Amino acid sequence: MKWTKSYIYTLKETPADAEIVSHKLMVRGGYIKKVSQGIFTYGPLALRSIRKFENIVREELNKRGCVEILMPMVQPKELWQETNRWSEMGKNLLKFKNRTDQEFCLGATHEEIITDFIRRDIKSYRDLPVVLYQIQTKYRDEIRPRFGLLRGREFLMKDAYSFDRDADGAIQNYKLQYAAYTAIFKRLGVNFVSVKADSGNIGGSMSEEFHILAEAGEDALLVSENGDFAANVEVCPAIDATPHVSSDKELKVLEKFATTGLKSIDDLSKFLKIEAKNLVKTLFYSAAEEGAKDIKPVCVLLRGSDELNSVKLKTLLDLSNPPLMLTDEEVKQVTTAWPGSCGPVGLKIPIYMDNGVEGLKNYVVGANEDGFHLRNVNHDRDFKPTKIADLRTARHGDKSPNGKGLLKSYRGIEVGHIFYLGSKYSKVMNASYLNEKSEATFIEMGCYGIGISRTVQAVIEQCNDKDGIIWPVSIAPFHVHICLLDPQDAETAKYTNSIYEELLSLGVECLLDDREERPGVKFKDADLLGMPLRLNIGKRGVSANEIEMVIRKSKETIKISLKNVVQEVSSWVKSQM
């Protein structure tokens, strides 16, 4: 494609609302343009990358026997009510009424639609297994869209759904999808990792995420030193590298003491000269589902140095979404003190204690009386924990749950997620088949998503330098960026055109910058747009029989004689595929 026919407009200024480099580069390169918060138009270059990635996904899924269909974005309330997700999904599900007052939502995911689709067809065990997928536009009404395509409202997604006779089959299909995803992200040519993950409001008992590694990633990941274990921090078991146990031998006498004005663990630690990890903090949450009329207060005990993992608490409490913290007023009602002076002693509500507290003795907690704490507190003696569990957030340096070494932390951008769902959806939507004994049996399901538009930006977030994007060949909008340096010189222009045409005929995709612009402007734009290879063709090079080929990633410049240009370029491109 020639630049002058291509509708490419690069910007010099960095957009004010772009916080991370990939968002900035996509806007500056004219890849995307904001239409509304979290809603974008994809320019021609972005669309080329998106289509290439879609095709990689499609090829790997088709190869594994998956069948492509296309479901609608506008979906009727009735189907979502069957699974109760009409209310459970919360405000991310955008709901509206049509002209005849029927209620619909914009599809944020398609479990209900696909289950309805297949339950009308599948009758016998002979119809199973089957995996269906689509590549389609989705909408989630994110409260705070940001980071461009990484947390957008409207986005492109591949979602696949597997249907099996039994759990064994479903797990086989889950593994097949895992293999497909691994192949897909390998073909992308970026650093990625798969980690154990929480199932969120999709549900199911087994789930893994695929992350493209990048500093700006929203997810914290923990990976064992040998790489055998990897988990999203949301679900990673927390195991102290060295057990943290009190050196006290005996339980001392409980004492109340004044701590006027001391609210935080930090305040207390300084005042008492006790390290935070030897203090115990008390947090209050509601175990009621979001939107419930009444709260169900519970308290959680953690070491002062640890953070609550709200997903672990959600799982412990068997909730659909992470529980909400009580307000200060609610805490006051429950404990008779304001937060900062509260503790477990004397409370009549469930007390969940993180297992990190187990080894402590004679610790300090709030007295449930404003301005007072208790010292020499001991569980079992002074209060009875309802349950002791792993409730804290694991961290870099903790012991790996596979027993091999310590955990290292990474940040990642979630680009894929696979779920084994079991019969969660088929049961409530009555999607069943007759097995070999003619017994009605619920279909076992799995679901598998890849954020298509998100992945394209995540690649940029990983692959860039100070000058711009560095595309991997796999999804580069074009393989080669040809800078025609003297467009008005007829011979140079003619030679450049012939190179361009020859490369195209060999399947090498070229963007030819044929603008009347100075070389400096063209080089800057080429670096910004990020095609893997740049060819500089100017009058001087042509007469000197020496063309410059610049590798975008390494900035290495290779000089090639005219007659070898096509061959050198095409073999470099092919070597990268």
Add this chain to the structure above:
Amino acid sequence: MKWTKSYIYTLKETPADAEIVSHKLMVRGGYIKKVSQGIFTYGPLALRSIRKFENIVREELNKRGCVEILMPMVQPKELWQETNRWSEMGKNLLKFKNRTDQEFCLGATHEEIITDFIRRDIKSYRDLPVVLYQIQTKYRDEIRPRFGLLRGREFLMKDAYSFDRDADGAIQNYKLQYAAYTAIFKRLGVNFVSVKADSGNIGGSMSEEFHILAEAGEDALLVSENGDFAANVEVCPAIDATPHVSSDKELKVLEKFATTGLKSIDDLSKFLKIEAKNLVKTLFYSAAEEGAKDIKPVCVLLRGSDELNSVKLKTLLDLSNPPLMLTDEEVKQVTTAWPGSCGPVGLKIPIYMDNGVEGLKNYVVGANEDGFHLRNVNHDRDFKPTKIADLRTARHGDKSPNGKGLLKSYRGIEVGHIFYLGSKYSKVMNASYLNEKSEATFIEMGCYGIGISRTVQAVIEQCNDKDGIIWPVSIAPFHVHICLLDPQDAETAKYTNSIYEELLSLGVECLLDDREERPGVKFKDADLLGMPLRLNIGKRGVSANEIEMVIRKSKETIKISLKNVVQEVSSWVKSQM
């Protein structure tokens, strides 16, 4: 693809809500499945046809220098307010509020979004011309969705937009799109026609529609005998084949007479023994825009045998939408009589007279007194027409406006529509560029749509027989439907598989029916699904060295020896491309 891995489910029963054959066949063939009124899931076969058609469209547009982008489906109110279409579009535009109470709509068309997109980039005449397009999901909140994909709510569309320096350029681009559309529908391999058309609420001064001809088409089309002229009946000038002129020489004396109980033209015609074409009927409309507070009554005079063309009246009155008829009560207020006894004599409102009435003398109209009519009425003497114009609907047998012979009527399904918009959108949205003299100049625009999903069904509506669909090779989901007749016979199965693999390697797309089903079932399904060619491969044929190749359209059966099968089939398929 093998049937047993394909997710194809055909139905025996015809769906209750399908009124036309293409809708019935798409549902029975498992091509589409209803999710809600006017909202469907596309099965794997339909998606293949859709993708093939998309690619034809894409190739023809890319070839002509158009650039593909992708705009969002969720669009902010603010942009639609700039053109006033937030209100003008009426209830077909589905509007809603998001979680933060901002207003959005689902894109029914993208003039606002694209104009906003380009106005941020285009600065100079050097940036023009450019044609951008997308293939994308749209939503129109049809009040009465029917006919499957033909009048659906959610659908796939290709929409293109051209941007030019001036009207000449815009008209050149309009012609280029006309050529592209002609090429696209020719490649489809169906009977189509392009006709002059109304611009509806898209606007602009020049517009043509592309129709696939089919009896069940919603549009009436009129085409001159030599094919040089073609128009949608909505805009076709009405010219009597032989001028219809009264034989009376003199104007007779006006008389009132009783017509108690005679309401319709038919009643009057019988009672007076005067042909309807010699009677004059009076209709009442409001010239106010839809939703206006007050009506603006006007009356329209037509020969008793003619029908009002509401689009012509809309154009005459310069309205955005066809005008609404007055209610009986409103007519009574305006004329002092109920409809059936009304006429132009003595009225104080604008009187628009169809030019077909011009040649009549001494005619009968209502007396504006219940139960009475006037005879020997003459325009100019008894009332003064505000304007005489072409207001009736043209019909089969009228004179062709190009002066060459008579008009023939057809019915068509609108699948494409091209519009020359001028500066309608660029003016109100301030999309301008600096011309060579550095003067700010509004961009000249055109817009061009093709209903992607609609076209696929329209092809079926034209191409079918009592047994099912007859796909043209261009967008057939598969070229060849192979019926393996004795799947349990190892040799037959092996031979069939080798034929299947060989054909695939030659680029011939095959659906292999490998089910354990009787031949009759397979043949019926093959006819229903409609691939252009069927191969019957059974034990008997293989041993007799004679394979049956059945052409779906003609039902012709050709016997081929084993060694020639691959060559015969692939050359037949290629001959149809």
